Amino acid sequence: MTRPVLTGLAFGGALFTALIVWFGSAEILAAMAAVGWGVLLVGGFRFCLLIFDTASWWVLLPPGRRGSLGRLFWIRWIGDSVNTLLPVARIGGEFLRAHMAARRGLGGPLAGASVMVDVTAGIATQFLFSVVGVAAFFYLASGGANTLQSLVIGLAAFGAGLAGFYFVQRAGPFERLARLSERIGRGWGSLADDAAALDAAVQALYRERRTVLACCFWRIVGWVAGTGEVWLILYLAGHPISLTEAFVLESLGQAARSAGFMIPGGLGVQEGGLILVGGQLGLAPEVAVALSLVKRARELLVGVPGLIAWQIDAGLGKGRRT
Numbered sequence: 076m077t078r079p080v081l082t083g084l085a086f087g088g089a090l091f092t093a094l095i096v097w098f099g100s101a102e103i104l105a106a107m108a109a110v111g112w113g114v115l116l117v118g119g120f121r122f123c124l125l126i127f128d129t130a131s132w133w134v135l136l137p138p139g140r141r142g143s144l145g146r147l148f149w150i151r152w153i154g155d156s157v158n159t160l161l162p163v164a165r166i167g168g169e170f171l172r173a174h175m176a177a178r179r180g181l182g183g184p185l186a187g188a189s190v191m192v193d194v195t196a197g198i199a200t201q202f203l204f205s206v207v208g209v210a211a212f213f214y215l216a217s218g219g220a221n222t223l224q225s226l227v228i229g230l231a232a233f234g235a236g237l238a239g240f241y242f243v244q245r246a247g248p249f250e251r252l253a254r255l256s257e258r259i260g261r262g263w264g265s266l267a268d269d270a271a272a273l274d275a276a277v278q279a280l281y282r283e284r285r286t287v288l289a290c291c292f293w294r295i296v297g298w299v300a301g302t303g304e305v306w307l308i309l310y311l312a313g314h315p316i317s318l319t320e321a322f323v324l325e326s327l328g329q330a331a332r333s334a335g336f337m338i339p340g341g342l343g344v345q346e347g348g349l350i351l352v353g354g355q356l357g358l359a360p361e362v363a364v365a366l367s368l369v370k371r372a373r374e375l376l377v378g379v380p381g382l383i384a385w386q387i388d389a390g391l392g393k394g395r396r397t
Contacts, residue, residue, distance in 0.1 A: 077164055129144060134286060154171050309358075
């Protein structure tokens, strides 16, 4: 854990604790208790959502090299568990799934390129998801001009960062970095050749417009389907809302968590975002915090077995190599 991550964890933990204390731990726990064993249903729903995320990656791979959807689902589940529960700024799981896919015969360049394009599609579609969420929010809540201005500025910064991330990928960054590394030190072997192959694989995927669009389609399906999780949790908690309100809470809550990516698990940031948005929709603060905590309980329910599966998979991989 690096210093920035530790700093983010300290800040997020302080914010999280302050919100719990301020809005009353007893009230929050009571709202959570109403969900009860329904959290198992929420966990099962999350596994269904992972199918859409797996499909977005699957369509990027050549038909002859995709392998089974079940195998990719296994890798996607483990990667998602790492991103959710470990302090890796939500990117460590992506490196891991590229590594696991390459180890299973997909090839390093194709594995890395497919994951990178899939991640870019995820960010791009989340941006669109957030834009629609902001529009729906102001339709439902009639937010003030200052709130609108803040959200628009945040979305503009998000969009600028996304555009920069895309154009950097198109500029062949890996080969350039590898060439620079070769000038600085020795012993890098075929690093530049491998990086060039990765850059070429990324460019080849982006030229497959229909494939990329299919990836984006499944990503959008996944984001929109996530609305059902919010609706389900609040229904089980005895605070039913409309699907449109659930859409707003999910889209802007996810945007808030992504903005706090350097804080492990978006601790405190996710809760604060749901309180602010939920308050405009008539949702009590303690219910908004309870919603976030049930989501976190679901993350543990799905993610802890995923981390265990990762260790089992790594152990089996070592056994096959010896």
